Amino acid sequence: MAVVQFSEEKLNKVKEIIARYPQGKQKSALIPVLHLAQEAFGGWLSAETMDYVATLLQLEPIEVYEVATFYSMFNLKPVGTYLFEVCQTGPCMVSGSDQIIDYIKTKLGIGVGETTADGLFTLKTVECLGACGYAPMMQLGKHYREHLTPAKVDEIIAECRAKANAN
Amino acid sequence: MGRKLLLDKAHIEGIRYYDTYRANGGYAAAEKALKTMGPDGVLEEVKKSGLRGRGGAGFPTGMKWSFIAKPEGVPRYLVCNADESEPGTFKDRYLMEFIPHLLIEGLLISSFTLGANSCYIYIRGEYAWIPEILEQAIAEAKNKGWLGKNILGTGFDLEIYVQRGAGAYICGEETALIESLEGKRGNPRIKPPFPAVKGLWQSPTVVNNVETLAAVVPIVNIGGDEYIKYGTGKSTGTKLISACGNINKPGVYEIEMNISVEEFIYSDEYCGGIKNNKRLKACIPGGSSVPVLPANLLLKTAKGETRMMTYESLADGGFATGSMLGSGGFIVMDEDQCIVRNTLTFARFYHHESCGQCSPCREGTGWMKKVLHNIEYGKGKMSDIDLLWDIQRKIEGNTICPLGDAAAWPVAAAIRHFRDEFEWHVANPQESQTRNFGLAHYADPLPTPAAV
Numbered sequence: 180m181a182v183v184q185f186s187e188e189k190l191n192k193v194k195e196i197i198a199r200y201p202q203g204k205q206k207s208a209l210i211p212v213l214h215l216a217q218e219a220f221g222g223w224l225s226a227e228t229m230d231y232v233a234t235l236l237q238l239e240p241i242e243v244y245e246v247a248t249f250y251s252m253f254n255l256k257p258v259g260t261y262l263f264e265v266c267q268t269g270p271c272m273v274s275g276s277d278q279i280i281d282y283i284k285t286k287l288g289i290g291v292g293e294t295t296a297d298g299l300f301t302l303k304t305v306e307c308l309g310a311c312g313y314a315p316m317m318q319l320g321k322h323y324r325e326h327l328t329p330a331k332v333d334e335i336i337a338e339c340r341a342k343a344n345a346n
Numbered sequence: 347m348g349r350k351l352l353l354d355k356a357h358i359e360g361i362r363y364y365d366t367y368r369a370n371g372g373y374a375a376a377e378k379a380l381k382t383m384g385p386d387g388v389l390e391e392v393k394k395s396g397l398r399g400r401g402g403a404g405f406p407t408g409m410k411w412s413f414i415a416k417p418e419g420v421p422r423y424l425v426c427n428a429d430e431s432e433p434g435t436f437k438d439r440y441l442m443e444f445i446p447h448l449l450i451e452g453l454l455i456s457s458f459t460l461g462a463n464s465c466y467i468y469i470r471g472e473y474a475w476i477p478e479i480l481e482q483a484i485a486e487a488k489n490k491g492w493l494g495k496n497i498l499g500t501g502f503d504l505e506i507y508v509q510r511g512a513g514a515y516i517c518g519e520e521t522a523l524i525e526s527l528e529g530k531r532g533n534p535r536i537k538p539p540f541p542a543v544k545g546l547w548q549s550p551t552v553v554n555n556v557e558t559l560a561a562v563v564p565i566v567n568i569g570g571d572e573y574i575k576y577g578t579g580k581s582t583g584t585k586l587i588s589a590c591g592n593i594n595k596p597g598v599y600e601i602e603m604n605i606s607v608e609e610f611i612y613s614d615e616y617c618g619g620i621k622n623n624k625r626l627k628a629c630i631p632g633g634s635s636v637p638v639l640p641a642n643l644l645l646k647t648a649k650g651e652t653r654m655m656t657y658e659s660l661a662d663g664g665f666a667t668g669s670m671l672g673s674g675g676f677i678v679m680d681e682d683q684c685i686v687r688n689t690l691t692f693a694r695f696y697h698h699e700s701c702g703q704c705s706p707c708r709e710g711t712g713w714m715k716k717v718l719h720n721i722e723y724g725k726g727k728m729s730d731i732d733l734l735w736d737i738q739r740k741i742e743g744n745t746i747c748p749l750g751d752a753a754a755w756p757v758a759a760a761i762r763h764f765r766d767e768f769e770w771h772v773a774n775p776q777e778s779q780t781r782n783f784g785l786a787h788y789a790d791p792l793p794t795p796a797a798v
């Protein structure tokens with residue numbers, strides 16, 4: 180396991196974030212810094228990562244754990260390289276999200292919350308992401324993939340596989 | 347064509363960038379506010395305009411601003427609520443993504459009016475690509491002297507920061523948002539004290555929705571008296587409606603608040619009618635928490651009057667026969683949709699999003715989800731329908747924040763208007779797994795709406 184340590188660039192970013200708040204209010208930087216940490220350390224927050232963030236912001240570890248466990252975007256377990264977060268709330272449901280979720284399950288051979296054996300894909304269902312007019316949809320990394328159809332899902336999976344092969 | 351105040355320039359190529367925005371009249375309102383109107387002048391116009399909070403609650407903005415405490419030597423804060431998480435709502439995303447400078451200009455004028463020198467945009471974490479767009483707009487504005495120190499030589503300083511959330515519907519509630527901005531769990535605070543007195547870091551704070559703050563720009567430009575003319579009664583100005591569900595043209599529309607619901611759904615200027623020539627079954631007009639209305643009560647009120655897209659008309663009849671304009675998240679359901687299943691997805695949503703502080707909400711949302719799940723999957727009993735009614739009543743009004751009410755209302759409205767559909771599910775556990783109840787509520791097929 181690699182040592183949990185931000186790069187110089189990331190440390191500067193942390194400093195820049197802390198400077199947004201009044202003196203002594205660096206706890207406000209916690210959520211932005213957890214985002215940075217999740218990005219930097221494999222897409223999830225291990226106990227070591229959370230402890231590192233606590234030290235960085237001069238917080239008690241519990242203050243970090245209680246926040247990390249509250250917000251649904253923080254992954255507390257390892258996830259695949261490509262995390263499919265498919266919305267299943269009302270507006271997406273009336274536009275066919277159930278069928279999309281079923282299709283992804285069959286296509287990847289995994290259930291919701293599971294990761295493919297090659298570690299490439301994780302399927303997660305999520306609640307409303309604010310893309311109701313462009314349903315069904317999912318979040319993939321930083322971006323939304325909207326107006327999903329089985330054909331589009333195939334394309335996305337192929338695109339991820341190609342990217343993984345190129346790396 | 348309806349007149350527009352917020353999206354009138356949205357179609358202009360390059361409006362996302364400062365030069366184009368400025369060349370098309372951008373920052374004229376900021377100049378007017380800072381150089382000639384002064385804080386009191388702006389506050390007066392906002393009060394006159396009748397602007398109401400566009401996040402869902404509809405509280406008069408001018409009044410909210412006038413509540414802010416002004417103790418000596420204590421900083422004040424403006425927080426822009428961009429947490430947009432009410433299912434069916436995706437209007438703020440559109441504003442921020444395509445016309446970010448409109449929001450920045452609104453934040454500048456509003457901060458100036460409130461005497462706030464720091465302003466935070468709290469944006470939902472999932473909108474992960476938007477902070478960069480906003481930060482670029484902020485950098486452009488700063489570069490041109492609209493942010494930073496001594497803006498336009500008035501002595502007024504302002505910095506705007508973007509803060510991402512991390513996936514929590516509850517952070518759209520203003521005190522939960524403040525907690526989150528302080529780096530904590532999004533647990534709503536007990537009020538009072540209200541944020542206007544003790545908000546962010548215990549300082550006086552105003553929290554307003556993105557669309558509300560953007561609307562300050564046209565109000566300053568045209569004046570409160572003129573703004574009132576775009577609308578009717580207490581529904582002044584224009585409103586962004588995000589339309590979704592089974593319609594031909596889902597998307598974000600700016601409407602003058604003087605058109606009918608029927609026109610909004612069926613005219614080609616807006617939703618363009620129901621998809622695949624299906625018939626309209628029901629609609630949730632203001633985001634998932636407001637009561638669902640069956641088609642007959644949606645297009646006309648119980649009194650037989652035409653239902654309009656206004657705060658007053660959508661609420662006509664109270665919860666017995668009316669609903670709310672809410673956030674403008676307009677969810678349309680066609681004849682093939684199952685009300686039980688739809689209600690189940692919302693119950694699951696609220697259960698997932700309950701912060702867990704108050705037991706009626708934490709436990710009640712879970713029970714509603716379980717009971718609805720049983721009914722939907724053919725394992726329900728007739729008594730479950732009354733049980734659901736009972737649970738929702740025990741949540742409503744018994745929690746610190748309105749999430750409890752928001753979870754209770756959709757369940758209550760679904761049973762109120764579609765009880766026969768719930769009963770059919772219970773009575774036909776096998777059949778209900780293979781087909782939907784459809785439009786059986788209506789003795790006659792719904793009339794085709796008059797051509798709009």
